[in-house]
Amino acid sequence: MNKRTERIRELASNLLKEGTVEMVIGFGRGTTPMATRPDIARTPEDVEKLVWNSNCSLNLANYLTDRKGQIGIIAKGCDSRNIVNHIVENKILREQLYIIGVPCTGMVDKVRLAALCDEEILEYTEDGEGSITLKTASGKKEAAKEDYLKPNCATCMHRNPVIYDDLAADLVDEPEIEDQFADVKAIEAMAPKEKWDYFDDLVNECIRCYACRNACPLCFCPTCFVDESGPQWVGKGQSETDVKTFHFLRAYHCAGRCTDCGACVEACPMDINVRAFTRKLVKDSLEIYDWEAGLDMEKRPPLDTFNPNDPDDFIK
Amino acid sequence: MKYIRIDKQAWDSGMDRAGKSYQLFGPVKSREHHVFQRLEDGQLPDMGAINTVLSPKSVLFPQTEKILETTLDESQPDHHIMKRAGADYSPRAVIGIAPCDARAVELLNLNFDTDEYKDPYWCDAYAATTFVGLAVTVPSIYDFTVSAGSGPFAEEGLDILLADCKDSYLAKVLTDKGRAFADAAGFENEEDSKKAEDIFKTMKEEAEAGITSAIETDQLREKNLLDLHQAPFWEDIAFSCINCGTCTFVCPTCWCFDIQDETKGTNSIRIRNWDTCMSPLFTLHGSGHNPRSESTQRVRQRFMHKLKYFVDKYDQGTMCVGCGRCVEHCPVNIDIRRVCNTMNAYEPEKP
Amino acid sequence: MEHMGIEKERLHFSWISSAEATKFAHVAKEVTDSVRSIEPNEKLVKQLD
Numbered sequence: 001m002n003k004r005t006e007r008i009r010e011l012a013s014n015l016l017k018e019g020t021v022e023m024v025i026g027f028g029r030g031t032t033p034m035a036t037r038p039d040i041a042r043t044p045e046d047v048e049k050l051v052w053n054s055n056c057s058l059n060l061a062n063y064l065t066d067r068k069g070q071i072g073i074i075a076k077g078c079d080s081r082n083i084v085n086h087i088v089e090n091k092i093l094r095e096q097l098y099i100i101g102v103p104c105t106g107m108v109d110k111v112r113l114a115a116l117c118d119e120e121i122l123e124y125t126e127d128g129e130g131s132i133t134l135k136t137a138s139g140k141k142e143a144a145k146e147d148y149l150k151p152n153c154a155t156c157m158h159r160n161p162v163i164y165d166d167l168a169a170d171l172v173d174e175p176e177i178e179d180q181f182a183d184v185k186a187i188e189a190m191a192p193k194e195k196w197d198y199f200d201d202l203v204n205e206c207i208r209c210y211a212c213r214n215a216c217p218l219c220f221c222p223t224c225f226v227d228e229s230g231p232q233w234v235g236k237g238q239s240e241t242d243v244k245t246f247h248f249l250r251a252y253h254c255a256g257r258c259t260d261c262g263a264c265v266e267a268c269p270m271d272i273n274v275r276a277f278t279r280k281l282v283k284d285s286l287e288i289y290d291w292e293a294g295l296d297m298e299k300r301p302p303l304d305t306f307n308p309n310d311p312d313d314f315i316k
Numbered sequence: 317m318k319y320i321r322i323d324k325q326a327w328d329s330g331m332d333r334a335g336k337s338y339q340l341f342g343p344v345k346s347r348e349h350h351v352f353q354r355l356e357d358g359q360l361p362d363m364g365a366i367n368t369v370l371s372p373k374s375v376l377f378p379q380t381e382k383i384l385e386t387t388l389d390e391s392q393p394d395h396h397i398m399k400r401a402g403a404d405y406s407p408r409a410v411i412g413i414a415p416c417d418a419r420a421v422e423l424l425n426l427n428f429d430t431d432e433y434k435d436p437y438w439c440d441a442y443a444a445t446t447f448v449g450l451a452v453t454v455p456s457i458y459d460f461t462v463s464a465g466s467g468p469f470a471e472e473g474l475d476i477l478l479a480d481c482k483d484s485y486l487a488k489v490l491t492d493k494g495r496a497f498a499d500a501a502g503f504e505n506e507e508d509s510k511k512a513e514d515i516f517k518t519m520k521e522e523a524e525a526g527i528t529s530a531i532e533t534d535q536l537r538e539k540n541l542l543d544l545h546q547a548p549f550w551e552d553i554a555f556s557c558i559n560c561g562t563c564t565f566v567c568p569t570c571w572c573f574d575i576q577d578e579t580k581g582t583n584s585i586r587i588r589n590w591d592t593c594m595s596p597l598f599t600l601h602g603s604g605h606n607p608r609s610e611s612t613q614r615v616r617q618r619f620m621h622k623l624k625y626f627v628d629k630y631d632q633g634t635m636c637v638g639c640g641r642c643v644e645h646c647p648v649n650i651d652i653r654r655v656c657n658t659m660n661a662y663e664p665e666k667p
Numbered sequence: 668m669e670h671m672g673i674e675k676e677r678l679h680f681s682w683i684s685s686a687e688a689t690k691f692a693h694v695a696k697e698v699t700d701s702v703r704s705i706e707p708n709e710k711l712v713k714q715l716d
Contacts, residue, residue, distance in 0.1 A: 196672025211560035
């Protein structure tokens with residue numbers, strides 16, 4: 001068992017013993033080779049459920065929305081930024097939380113790892129030093145974690161939690177990222193028709209399951225615009241127009257709030273790179289408003305406030 | 317029982333020939349996964365696919381299906397009349413369907429084709445479809461079909477069952493529809509029945525021995541429904557659920573749908589879309605009341621339906637066929653096998 | 668919008684007060700000319716199946 005798991009269990013157990021919190025939300029061991037499951041520990045004995053590995057890709061801040069009581073929460077870098085966001089947007093109170101921060105060394109891309117092997121992966125193990133072993137029916141395959149990081153982890157600028165009450169490991173170095181938005185620039189360089197076709201192709205397998213929306217901590221509207229029926233803004237069928245409207249409009253709702261945690265991509269059963277919709281807005285936020293979501297509990301997000309200095313050269 | 321040996325060299329041209337009289341559907345590789353799709357001219361089904369993300373139920377029950385249409389355009393002879401939407405029910409063949417998915421189609425028949433009511437869209441599609449199944453020789457780790465009423469070599473719902481014998485397929489022709497398909501494809505090298513039976517028997521045993529996953533269902537029927545409903549374990553099982561529709565959409569036996577009307581100008585269509593009981597909207601009444609407003613209630617309902625209500629009502633085993641798709645694709649790893657075993661073993665505390 | 672593949676000729680922003688009638692007419696003409704300079708786009712228009 002790795003050190004982070006040990007420390008998480010220790011900290012969680014203490015919190016529950018002392019009664020500081022009524023529950024600790026973290027990741028539990030999954031029932032399939034590369035899975036973890038968001039889980040809840042309510043007693044000191046329960047903490048044995050909690051684990052930490054490179055498959056903790058979902059965003060636990062999603063489970064805080066409007067929750068009552070005193071809550072312990074395990075938070076990696078991006079999760080902690082979403083916790084700040086939640087506090088700024090009044091979806092949880094800071095006083096309710098005891099945050100066990102986990103300095104993160106990145107999560108792995110399950111799809112690319114699976115593509116490495118010709119057969120199904122029967123077992124996944126990692127040594128904690130950056131090496132992954134995949135076991136299939138006919139043998140083993142080794143892989144270096146840093147070659148198989150999820151795309152958002154490869155460009156992550158905030159591996160350390162930005163808010164925490166305790167840490168489950170020493171802070172890690174924040175890496176120097178050469179070109180954080182190379183993927184966005186690649187699309188920006190396309191002609192309009194190419195761009196349209198790119199996004200068309202991206203969502204042609206979307207089944208409107210809304211896993212992306214539901215896994216996203218930002219999506220907490222009591223009635224999502226796609227579910228609204230009086231008036232109905234978006235059709236519920238598989239019409240291309242409706243599918244694209246859902247994705248683009250959802251991305252717009254995340255403008256200035258998205259922390260690029262990748263939970264949307266992780267959740268999607270059709271392996272769609274849902275981040276392609278929000279990445280441009282993350283870039284724009286940074287370049288136009290010098291804003292990164294979830295870093296400061298005191299500041300209001302740019303789309304929430306007006307400043308006379310806001311750029312307006314696009315208005316003629 | 318007729319058995320046919322199909323050389324893999326002859327398979328491609330057979331598909332070609334069959335394609336002249338059937339619309340062919342089969343597994344196709346897309347990105348890093350497989351989907352069931354209408355095969356284009358000359359496109360071959362990927363018979364090496366381990367499992368498709370979505371089940372082949374969409375061939376008979378598409379995710380979005382136009383069911384009625386009407387126009388207000390008075391220049392049209394049938395204006396103001398809502399009529400059944402035209403659709404293509406010419407013969408179709410689903411190639412490479414797994415035995416558990418074929419059983420799932422039979423379970424869907426229980427819902428769509430009853431004495432009291434026959435869903436015309438489903439029934440017409442079903443009548444037009446021939447199921448050419450591919451037996452599973454190397455079961456996936458997610459495959460628990462044997463304990464769920466099916467199996468890697470099960471025949472329920474199939475018209476032909478193919479066994480992959482490396483250089484050839486050995487086809488067991490199960491129905492008249494199957495016979496017609498084999499004829500259309502020009503597959504005619506009959507194999508000696510006894511020999512073929514033995515081959516099937518051996519392959520079946522080997523495949524079943526390769527299944528590593530199982531559920532326990534023997535006590536489900538006897539369990540008291542209310543006890544299960546009020547059991548304390550649902551909250552923890554449902555904790556991670558994010559209420560997306562993944563499990564219901566990948567499931568081969570889920571049959572719920574939603575009807576929507578869409579209009580443009582003077583034209584109007586009524587469509588039905590797959591619906592998911594995981595959505596909070598699913599049970600939202602017109603009055604605003606919602607009997608399943610909490611996530612725990614919806615998660616409980618899903619498993620109770622698949623593993624208890626269906627068992628009690630139809631007496632055909634569970635509504636789960638063990639395909640393992642929900643286990644593989646649930647973003648938060650809610651595992652039906654774990655839930656089933658918990659339900660099967662549950663004893664309420666004595667007061 | 669541009670990122671989605673909608674040409675920049677289609678979306679314009681302008682501050683116009685109700686007292687600036689001339690500017691309004693001018694901008695209206697400009698936008699019309701701009702949109703007409705590129706071919707019609709039906710891609711986001713929903714078609715009934």
